[in-house]
Amino acid sequence: MENRILELLSGVVHPDTGESIVKMGLVEDIKCSPDETVPSEIKFKLTFTGHDPLSGAIKRECCSVLEAAFPGVKVSIMEMIRERKNVKKTVNELDTEELQKIKHIIAIASGKGGVGKSTVAVNLAVALAKKGYKVGLADADVYGPSVPKMTATEGYRPTAIEGDNGPSSFDLLVPVEKYGVKWMSIGYFADPDQALIWRGPMACNALKQMILQVRWGELDYLLIDLPPGTGDIHITLVQSIPLSGAVIVTTPQAVALADVMKGVNMFTHKDVNVPILGLVENMSWFTPAELPTNRYFIFGHDGGKKMADRLGLRLLGQIPIYMSLREGGDAGTPAALSDGTDAEAFLHLAERIAEDN
Numbered sequence: 001m002e003n004r005i006l007e008l009l010s011g012v013v014h015p016d017t018g019e020s021i022v023k024m025g026l027v028e029d030i031k032c033s034p035d036e037t038v039p040s041e042i043k044f045k046l047t048f049t050g051h052d053p054l055s056g057a058i059k060r061e062c063c064s065v066l067e068a069a070f071p072g073v074k075v076s077i078m079e080m081i082r083e084r085k086n087v088k089k090t091v092n093e094l095d096t097e098e099l100q101k102i103k104h105i106i107a108i109a110s111g112k113g114g115v116g117k118s119t120v121a122v123n124l125a126v127a128l129a130k131k132g133y134k135v136g137l138a139d140a141d142v143y144g145p146s147v148p149k150m151t152a153t154e155g156y157r158p159t160a161i162e163g164d165n166g167p168s169s170f171d172l173l174v175p176v177e178k179y180g181v182k183w184m185s186i187g188y189f190a191d192p193d194q195a196l197i198w199r200g201p202m203a204c205n206a207l208k209q210m211i212l213q214v215r216w217g218e219l220d221y222l223l224i225d226l227p228p229g230t231g232d233i234h235i236t237l238v239q240s241i242p243l244s245g246a247v248i249v250t251t252p253q254a255v256a257l258a259d260v261m262k263g264v265n266m267f268t269h270k271d272v273n274v275p276i277l278g279l280v281e282n283m284s285w286f287t288p289a290e291l292p293t294n295r296y297f298i299f300g301h302d303g304g305k306k307m308a309d310r311l312g313l314r315l316l317g318q319i320p321i322y323m324s325l326r327e328g329g330d331a332g333t334p335a336a337l338s339d340g341t342d343a344e345a346f347l348h349l350a351e352r353i354a355e356d357n
């Protein structure tokens, strides 16, 4: 019977690592009565190394697995804490240490792809750096990491170094520095064709490490270019990163409203509860170089503004369609680096963000 119970419990995984709690060696001293037939009572110990904030969730999961297999069974779990002796730090502990050096973590999100989320994220990072802030950007877009191309750093391969706290500290990934910003992208780890592995069940944890297990150093802003969409992986991801706020990027089209609402709901979800700093309307209008006072509202007029009003959100900025933005993105030299009007839109956006945060 003990083996049967062990087998059932091995299906319970630690939410942080995705590893089976049996494989991790957390389950000990299983006792059940009666031993032969269907048990009416099961007791065992769960031994954690140090305080584990997820122990409650793991215990609840153990109970529900056993109760489902043996209806009416009484389950008692004794939680034990083993002293930590010179072990490498867990990612969770590291989070708090590294994260203390970062003042604001801001997610850049959109309901769907192709609205210019990465363009806004990359140029906003450069604009904030131009204003004198210390900035990092983590590109977590599993479906199409664009930071390597947009910054011309495709060949970069991050090295891992030992953290600052001697032999007991965790290895940290080194970001690449360019244009005054520290960049990290899942695109640095795999060929674009291999990006599929990042969408598997371990994706969330791997992504979290790619964002948090990084030697960012002191930062005023860490921007996170999230994958487009609002699935379960997004909720888990935004839930496990201590975000100070989220910016939602949209185009002015009315059809995008539903997507924006999904994006907003993802952050206002009761388990996530991240404040929305506001909306950025991208591709607001097009002004040809030869007719500088003309504005062509290709995707509709003020759609983002109306949407912001309707949802009770701030409109943080309107970014026109500039050829230089697309060209800068393709060439790896963000338009925000220039002194032109294309850079201005992002400097205004940076000011709005910095006003409140």
Ligand SMILES: Nc1ncnc2c1ncn2[C@@H]1O[C@H](COP(=O)(O)OP(=O)(O)O)[C@@H](O)[C@H]1O
Pocket (backbone or CB within 6 Å): 110, 112, 113, 114, 115, 116, 117, 118, 119, 120, 146, 282, 283, 319, 320, 321, 322, 323, 325, 326, 327, 329, 330
């Ligand atoms: N305001 C803009 N003006 C001109 N081109 C833009 C603008 N915003 C985005 N683009 C272009 O549109 C394409 C999609 O943008 P991207 O930032 O990759 O979108 P997302 O990250 O939402 O998928 C890119 O080729 C980009 O250069």
Ligand SMILES: [Mg+2]
Pocket (backbone or CB within 6 Å): 117, 118, 119, 141, 144, 145, 146
């Ligand atoms: Mg993108």
